[in-house]
Amino acid sequence: MASLSGISELCENPNDVFLDVSKLLLTYADNILRNPEEEKFRSIRIGNPTFSTRLLPIRGAVRCLFDMGFEEGETHLVFPKTSSVEQLRHIRELIAAERDHRLQGSPSSPPVVNQNTNPTLSQTVPNATPSPPAPEVQQPQSIMSFLSTLQSNFEHVLIYENPDVQEKALSCIPLLQLQDKVQENLLEATTEDPDHVWTEVYSTSQSRWLHCDPCENVCDKPLLYEIGWGKKLSYIIAFSKDEVVDVTWRYSCKHQEVLTRRTKAPESWLRKSLNELNSVSKAFVFTPSEEESKHKLFHLQYNTAKDCYIRVSNNKEQINGWDNGVWSLESVFRKTEMDWKMAYLARIEKSSSARICWKFDCGGFGFKIKNVSVRANSQTFHSGKVTWSLRANDQSVHLDGDTQLHEYDFTGATDLVLEAELTGGEGDSAWQHTQLFRQSLTDERFYPLEIIITMESA
Incomplete structure (x- = not known):
């Protein structure tokens, strides 16, 4: 049967x-x-x-x-x-x-x-397999050991950013043949607890990470370990110089079984710890450039389809990658729907809430804010909720999340923080019920995030 x-x-x-x-x-x-x-x-x-x-x-x-x-x-x-x-x-x-x-x-x-x-x-549909009992989580000492492992691996990948190490490696690599094929930030190391390491390579044409295992001479075969080898997976963590990500779920088709083996720490603790590690590594603050100081103007746009910021006020400087302009974040990622041809920022799957902030600071450059205009577009479904706030010093206002550019009075402030908090939604798809900057992959003209700040001398 x-x-x-x-x-x-x-x-x-x-x-x-x-x-x-x-x-x-x-x-x-x-x-x-x-x-x-x-x-x-x-x-x-x-x-x-x-x-x-x-x-x-x-x-x-x-x-x-x-x-x-x-x-x-x-x-x-x-x-x-x-x-x-x-x-x-x-x-x-x-x-x-x-x-x-x-x-x-x-x-x-x-x-x-x-x-x-x-x-x-x-x-004719069989009875669902009963939910397994909650796995027994390790004691605090073991949890801290797990955190130490995450931190050390995150720090270890930075070794390969050392110019001396890179020079030594380059002396052994056929550089001329590779220079036209490699792109910045395309590799991250992936480790499966406890004994196997491989890499992921980012495909710009497919807008996703591809599994690549040099030891096995295979590419884009994520079920190799669970189905091919019969491995009992638990934690698969990806480390790069930019971030650390729990990627377990894209290497498994037996999610319930995997959950019973994830006993090193509570899932909520793991998400929080990874968010904290990533927040420390990012923490990007926009400050006035020489050009912006000259014109006393800061103008930033973000297009989700291109996943790119345009710093209009700084000779249209381009910043690739949504997370490269973020001050702090928790449980957020960029989702690309290839079937619907849409892209947006959303909560990481299984997370009950998420938060993302952008920050501008002009106080250390002899300026204060004169006025501010912001567009921050979001969409919600079912019971999903996105709460936008714009704050400076002791002032704070809520934003509607529509597609219009709105002006706000923050006269005299020296720094500004734009924050979105994502909560709610229903069922296992709750994470998709709160979306920031959703737009078509073919729409390269509209900017669902736009911030314009005029400054004056302090």
């Missing part, structure tokens, strides 16, 4: 997530059933944005493909000719039955299958 564990996990997702993912799974299955001899329908490229962004992160989605009979190849999930088409059809019918049931307006908790009876379609 075919395994049904994937469907059980899939049914635990929120209704909107289930409907989206089940539609994709049915498409994959139907393509094979309708065209059994067509090779192109029997494989799914792991690097495909639809797979990597809409299926891979969703509980039970990849497991359903394995239950159908797909197997992992070098760069694709493949449905071999030796796999049972009847098994695929069976899984497909179960998913379709649950999808039809939900579309009729009554999402159900998966009932138990009684194997001694002939169940109806509404009974």
